[in-house]
Amino acid sequence: MDVREEREYIERCRKGDREAFGPIVLAYRRNAYFTALGLVGNREEAYDLSQEAFVRAFRAIGRFDPTREFAPWFFRILRNLCSTALSRRSARWVGSIEEMREGGREFPAGERFRADLLAERNDEIVRVWSALGELDAPSREIIVLKDLQEHRYREIAEILDIPIGTVMSRLYNARQKLREILL
Amino acid sequence: MKCGDFPLKSMAYIDDEMTRGEKSEFEKHVAECARCAAELEKLRRVKKMTGRIRMADLEDQEWDRYWGGIYNRVERFLGWILLSVGAIITISWGMFHALRELLADPTVPLVVRFAIFGVVVGLAILFVSVARQRYFAWKSDPYREVKR
Ligand SMILES: [Zn+2]
Numbered sequence: 275m276d277v278r279e280e281r282e283y284i285e286r287c288r289k290g291d292r293e294a295f296g297p298i299v300l301a302y303r304r305n306a307y308f309t310a311l312g313l314v315g316n317r318e319e320a321y322d323l324s325q326e327a328f329v330r331a332f333r334a335i336g337r338f339d340p341t342r343e344f345a346p347w348f349f350r351i352l353r354n355l356c357s358t359a360l361s362r363r364s365a366r367w368v369g370s371i372e373e374m375r376e377g378g379r380e381f382p383a384g385e386r387f388r389a390d391l392l393a394e395r396n397d398e399i400v401r402v403w404s405a406l407g408e409l410d411a412p413s414r415e416i417i418v419l420k421d422l423q424e425h426r427y428r429e430i431a432e433i434l435d436i437p438i439g440t441v442m443s444r445l446y447n448a449r450q451k452l453r454e455i456l457l
Numbered sequence: 458m459k460c461g462d463f464p465l466k467s468m469a470y471i472d473d474e475m476t477r478g479e480k481s482e483f484e485k486h487v488a489e490c491a492r493c494a495a496e497l498e499k500l501r502r503v504k505k506m507t508g509r510i511r512m513a514d515l516e517d518q519e520w521d522r523y524w525g526g527i528y529n530r531v532e533r534f535l536g537w538i539l540l541s542v543g544a545i546i547t548i549s550w551g552m553f554h555a556l557r558e559l560l561a562d563p564t565v566p567l568v569v570r571f572a573i574f575g576v577v578v579g580l581a582i583l584f585v586s587v588a589r590q591r592y593f594a595w596k597s598d599p600y601r602e603v604k605r
Contacts (some may be wrong), residue, residue, distance in 0.1 A: 279550060283510070292531055292532070295523055295527075295531075296528075299523070299524055299527060300524070303520070303523055303524075307515065311512050312512070317515075319520070321515070323525075325523065325526050325527050325530070326530075328527045329527055329530045329531055329534070332527075332531050333531070333534060369548055374479055391512055391513055392510065392511065392512060392513055393512060393513045393514065394510040394511055397588065398506065399509055399510060399511075400508075402506045402507060402509070402510060403510055406507070406510070415508055421504060421507035421508050421510075422507065422512075424473070427469075427472070427474050441467040442464075442468040442469060443464065443465060443586070444463065445462040445468045445472075446467070446468050446500075447502050448547050449468075449503045449504065450500075452501050452503050452506075452507065452588065453500065453502075456503065456506060457499055457502065457503070
């Protein structure tokens with residue numbers, strides 16, 4: 275789908291045509307799912323959050339500026355949904371953090387960033403994947419957007435609503451943290 | 458270029474976000490500065506590692522029901538909006554007429570008239586209060602743009 279076609283479909287969506295949203299979903303669904311998976315590390319959640327992002331985007335399409343690019347606008351909705359989901363999840367665990375520390379157990383990361391979510395599994399990739407799961411959410415999201423989804427700095431700045439300089443400094447911090455874990 | 462510029466410049470360099478001029482300036486510094494060169498090597502290795510992550514795709518049947526799930530949610534949302542707006546108008550209209558009849562009826566005692574007045578004013582206060590609370594919660598919601 276080229277830019278012109280995309281604009282036409284979006285224009286139809288803006289007039290309330292639900293069917294016209296189908297090709298847009300088809301074009302972005304894999305990237306949406308993989309982005310969500312990189313952020314939350316759980317298959318079912320990523321499936322549901324990425325669908326919900328499309329639903330919200332369709333509902334808000336009247337407020338989308340059609341002269342701008344759809345992708346950064348959409349991924350911003352998705353990213354915000356994922357961070358809400360993550361902060362809800364950590365709030366749920368607040369009560370038992372003490373308990374877990376005492377028991378020497380880790381955060382319940384066992385159900386997330388599992389090796390079976392990878393297409394190709396060798397020791398090194400599995401190690402990198404679980405290191406990604408150990409990162410704090412802001413570091414992880416910048417790595418997912420840059421290294422897994424290969425967005426340009428300009429797009430990342432728009433998705434996260436931060437200046438490009440901040441994109442670079444977050445990326446540097448995130449890569450330093452990964453380096454400490456991995457190298 | 459100074460060593461202090463290394464953190465940001467090294468990112469732009471390994472992510473190929475530099476102009477040709479910036480690139481050669483950066484390369485010149487790294488060629489002369491062993492510390493920055495060693496640092497750059499490690500950061501490159503990290504990027505190479507993360508770049509190798511490939512997440513597993515979903516099964517075809519999961520992709521087949523993906524769009525249907527979205528379509529249903531959008532449709533249901535429209536249903537809810539229509540239902541709520543319709544219900545509010547219908548109930549308000551019914552209440553308005555019921556009240557007008559009750560108040561016009563001379564056999565209704567004064568106490569009941571006061572009671573009706575209380576119900577109406579009470580409802581109005583509750584409505585305004587809830588609406589105001591919702592409005593402020595919405596205004597201070599950091600993820601408001603989700604709905605934008
Ligand atoms: Zn240096």
